[in-house]
Amino acid sequence: MQITEHFSFKELTRSETARRLGLQNVPSAAEMANIQYTAEQLEKIRAYVGRGIVVTSCFRSERVNKAVGGSPTSAHRFGLAADCDAIGLTSLAFAKEIIKMRDEGKIKFDQLILEFPERGDGAWVHIGFRRNSPMRNQIMTATKKNGKTVYLPGLHV
Template sequence: MLNSKYFKEVETTVSATGKSLKIKNVPNEQERNYIQYTASRMDHIRELLGVPLIVLSWFRCEELNKAVKGSKTSAHRFGLAVDVHSNQMTSKEIYEKALKLKQQGKIQFDQLIYYPKQNFVHFGFKLDQASERGMNWINN
């Protein structure tokens, strides 16, 4: 059971592709632990952004990751990445505000990627926060 202030367990395995292809996107126990870790990180980010976030993709089982042509090393494979957008802030604003929060030392991440064409922001994490690279870019 997910313990999160802002996210529901069903959001952690949501996938339009998975649904259409009838892929069972079910995390194992270790992956559920990683999802919980990511939820705590995302709760903090959501709190600081001040707007609800809509999850497009979080955990992806191997079959689903292949179906969406995800990287073999994608943090989504382990539940350590989340793609989001909001109805109350543009994805570009989420990206820019997250960068500002990072510069202020209020949040950290391994990857922050803005996808303008698909209209979402990717947050990626590592279990060892000290090894997070703080990379950010816009993926046109």
């Protein structure tokens, strides 16, 4: 089932952790509406960057989110975030394109996080949204320091 032209229900609810542990990852009607909203935002980003987008994580049920060690308030938990990359762009270049898009007034986001750029091709961009409260416009970089995830303001490589 396609949610939007380029993003499917399967892609936006896929979880290797859920599959491996036999957990359900089925959204409620409200979460489905959020997934639809997120997919619409991803379509805007896809059109702006002119490239396909690969989503590695979007919606996580409560049990799946707990299994992956996600925050109980994670936007993923409610279908309002996507971990993704643009085909043919580095994660840093992709993050910069989304920020440029925001600066041009073409998208609003709550959080944009460049995740683990020290991994090179293993890095990704987290983009999160809100629906019923103002977007915070946070830009951060997640990195590992002494085995713990640390969030730095801005983009860092």
